[in-house]
Amino acid sequence: MRRARPVSSPYGGPHDRVGPPPGVLPPPQAAPWQGQYSGPPQGQQWPPPGQHQQQPPGQWAQPYYGPPGGQFNGFQPPKRRGGGVRLIVFSISVLMFLGVSLVVIVALLGRGSDATADPGVTGPSIVPTATTKPQKGTAEDFLLNANIYRTGPLPVQNCKAENLGNGSLASQKVYYQKLFACLNDAWRPIFKEIGQEKPDPGLVVFDKPVVTPCGSFKPLSGRVLAFYCYGNQVMYTDVLQMNKAFGSQQDLAYLMTIAHEYGHHVQGVSGLFYARAVYLQDHPEQKLESSRRNELQASCFAGVFSKAVEQSYPLTGRLDEFKEQSSNSFGESPDTPEDERTHGLATSQGFWIQNGFNIGANKACNTFAVNTDLVK
Numbered sequence: 001m002r003r004a005r006p007v008s009s010p011y012g013g014p015h016d017r018v019g020p021p022p023g024v025l026p027p028p029q030a031a032p033w034q035g036q037y038s039g040p041p042q043g044q045q046w047p048p049p050g051q052h053q054q055q056p057p058g059q060w061a062q063p064y065y066g067p068p069g070g071q072f073n074g075f076q077p078p079k080r081r082g083g084g085v086r087l088i089v090f091s092i093s094v095l096m097f098l099g100v101s102l103v104v105i106v107a108l109l110g111r112g113s114d115a116t117a118d119p120g121v122t123g124p125s126i127v128p129t130a131t132t133k134p135q136k137g138t139a140e141d142f143l144l145n146a147n148i149y150r151t152g153p154l155p156v157q158n159c160k161a162e163n164l165g166n167g168s169l170a171s172q173k174v175y176y177q178k179l180f181a182c183l184n185d186a187w188r189p190i191f192k193e194i195g196q197e198k199p200d201p202g203l204v205v206f207d208k209p210v211v212t213p214c215g216s217f218k219p220l221s222g223r224v225l226a227f228y229c230y231g232n233q234v235m236y237t238d239v240l241q242m243n244k245a246f247g248s249q250q251d252l253a254y255l256m257t258i259a260h261e262y263g264h265h266v267q268g269v270s271g272l273f274y275a276r277a278v279y280l281q282d283h284p285e286q287k288l289e290s291s292r293r294n295e296l297q298a299s300c301f302a303g304v305f306s307k308a309v310e311q312s313y314p315l316t317g318r319l320d321e322f323k324e325q326s327s328n329s330f331g332e333s334p335d336t337p338e339d340e341r342t343h344g345l346a347t348s349q350g351f352w353i354q355n356g357f358n359i360g361a362n363k364a365c366n367t368f369a370v371n372t373d374l375v376k
Helices: 102-111 139-145 169-193 239-246 249-268 270-281 284-308 319-326 346-361
Strands: 062-063 202-206 210-212 213-216 225-229 234-238
Touching: 102 225, 139 270, 169 202, 169 239, 169 249, 169 284, 210 225, 210 234, 225 239, 225 249, 234 239, 234 249, 239 249, 249 270, 249 284, 249 319, 270 284, 284 319, 284 346
Parallel strands: 202 234
Antiparallel strands: 062 225, 210 213, 225 234
């Protein structure tokens, strides 16, 4: 089977948005914006004043990749009766997860962790704890001890899933519009809790070429399903790619994709994205591993949100499907070259999505505090 290669996205830089972001709208056609890193959100203390440096292109757009190996529509929900479920982790060739069995991962993570998930939960259930003590006020200190990790569960949402119909642009917009409103309602109190009352992000659902502050993008380019642009705090979802990847039946993949991209918005609002940018100025050799930690954290935040809609969506009665799909719908394969592993193996994606769901709070998502083996 020929392995699909990752797709490089064009990048720009962040800027201050004027006015509210768009909702679920056609793609904007503004000229690409080129800017420079302007430092963390107001109130952050790192690095010291005057030491912000211009960031190179490539830091500002966060793509999310489809099924490993380019084998779209390869996932099938587990049978409700009969034998065990066979994990379909073929050649996962782009960005997201750990290449060991989930059972082994759970055993590794169980040591020294604060397992506070609901009784009876199966699968990963850890609360990462930093084992190092970096200098107070540094970017590394922020990554390991950000206030977002100390916030409680997201408020439970009344968020029944809309029907995806035939997966067309119109159908996907209806689905996303409902889900996006729930994401905003769920995360807004968390942002307020950490003292960051920001405008809601935007969401663009497109089936034609789009020009964004992070560059131009065409539908069906490689395996990119969606991406978040820090330049204007807008998520972009490729309708044609989503339909190709998941059809209109695998709605949980749609849920995880948009919740993952919202996770990048959480990183921006909380300051984690900016702390990572500063950290990499002094530790460029950590670029790939840091990218995986960043992507897996966004997936963990997606799992935390999934917990908030468990009863209403509903996910009750579909948890086997949720687990199976989270581990097989996104990511890279073990044979992906080391210098291309920016998102992590598919099994790692599943691990962190499920960990966020099982713990049900953001303390589950400190991927910067765990051993390297958990972010491969």
